[in-house]
Amino acid sequence: MKAPLREQLRAQSLPEDELSEAEQQLLRAVLDEEMQAKWAQALAEKGVHREATQVRLRRLRPLLAIAASMLVLAVAAWWLWHASQPDAQELAFDEIAQLSAPIGNFQRGKNNETDSLRSATYTAYARGDFQSALNGFIALIEKDSATIEDYVLAGFCALKSSNPDLNAALRYFLEARKLDSGGYAEDIRWYLGLTYAGLNEKEKALEELRAEASGGRKAEAARKLIKALQ
């Protein structure tokens, strides 16, 4: 087997003052490489590269395609996740729609059917005519003879009437809370939670719903709403 050129040269008696023909060829090749590297750098500084920009871009194309696919997937995943998250306001309106009229067990205080206006109002309320009932409660409030039950039910009717008025409901529930000595606290909390959520007042809604979620009768529904609000 032929020895490498370096070994052949080592074994030779080389002239002291000149490079041999083989050494000169090798040196020339090394310097050619060095010069090409230097010129390549000078060309690169002028924007001339071994591979044209298009070629380099073409080479990057698979990576760009992967990156684009990942971006599309991420956007799609985000959209699906977002679409799957219930909207807090919608959820609150669903809950309001499902609220059943608090008849009988709701009226925990004294008997309110002491006068004709109140009687007519409660009759309308009992038959589900929430708009007429609301008008009756408003009349009682204006006459300054409304009780806490009247305020709670006024708020309820404002939510359930054919033309819901959440701001009015909020006012009635807050007034009821002022008058409440504890008997309606849980109902008022849940209604306020729903009303605030319906008005998209997130912080206030969360405050009411968190209290309800920790042991209230509507704890599960409250937790759902909290999740949607966060």
Next chain:
Amino acid sequence: MSARPTPVNKNFGLSEAEFKRLQDALKQGNQQLFEQIFLSHFERCRSLLVVKYGARQNDAYDVVMWSLVQFRHLLLAGKVAYGNLEAYFMRIAVSKYLRDQNSGKEIPTETLPEELDFPTHYLEDEETLAVLAKAWSKLGDICRKLLQGFYYDKLDLRSITALIGDSSEANTRQRKVRCIKELRKLFFELE
């Protein structure tokens, strides 16, 4: 109507006097002018190979780069005459490209520039070349300039003495012996 090509635009924009100045500069070890002129035409020459011969961008780049190195050697050896430098240069590049593309096949001899007769039969041992490149990089700056002047740029002794700032040509001659010894020492002792 296109203008008839003038000698200047057939010669990389060089007049005959400028071409002579370029050759003189190269012979004195100054290749700044060469680089300035030929690197500015690099992309155009590459494009010609790509467009006319269907070369790939990187192949064309390698070929033009190789041709520039050869062209420089030819200029230094005084084998290039002013007249149609561009055509001559492209002939070198196209021949090289066709030879690379048809390696192993028979190429008509008229396509190869007869001047490219630099010997290359010792260059197949890549390991030896790599060791020499390493040894060369470890050699001192003065010795590198001196040996490059002698064996690569083909400068005369007086130009090399001036290039390395030696006091006399006799000193440069002695220094050359020491530099060769140093290069061989590095070359043979490297692992």
